[in-house]
Amino acid sequence: MERLPTKCALAIRNISVQNKLCVLCGDYAETSEHIFVACQFAQMIWQNIADWCKVPPIFAFELNDVLTLHETCSGSSTKKKVIHAVILVTIWSLWKLRNESVFRHSLPHTTKILDEIKAMAYLWVKNRAKTVSLTWEDWSRFNFLA
Ligand SMILES: [Zn+2]
Secondary structure (H helix, E strand, O other): OOOOOOHHHHHHOOOOOOOOEOOOOOOOEOOHHHHHHHOHHHHHHHHHHHHHHOOOOOOOOOHHHHHOHHHHOOOOHHHHHHHHHHHHHHHHHHHHHHHHHHHOOOOOOHHHHHHHHHHHHHHHHHHHOOOOOOOHHHHHOOOOOO
């Protein structure tokens, strides 16, 4: 809903920003749609997530496409819930990475963010799911669903 304080959202609220360019790619205006979906960095992350989760390549045109992806993927309701959790963690991680890049000037690192997403999503799922027998080995290969 454009409530996140992206550079474009801040500019609309009359807050001065030095430039409106996305800090992850440097090529396009920073909106939430861009950070989470259109940015080439985000697209690379989504492709890696799709590969890891063994789902077809993710072609998203707006944020809602990734937020509703679990509804259309095949498999059990457990798989859909897990995919949704992974997607929420990925969006959260992209926003954190964006903030680190804006405020700490750190360079975005694909492998690092993917490792963080897998670790955080593992903790979420392991602590919230009724099946607690999930091992890190199975999780890291996404090899635990019937
Ligand atoms: Zn970008």
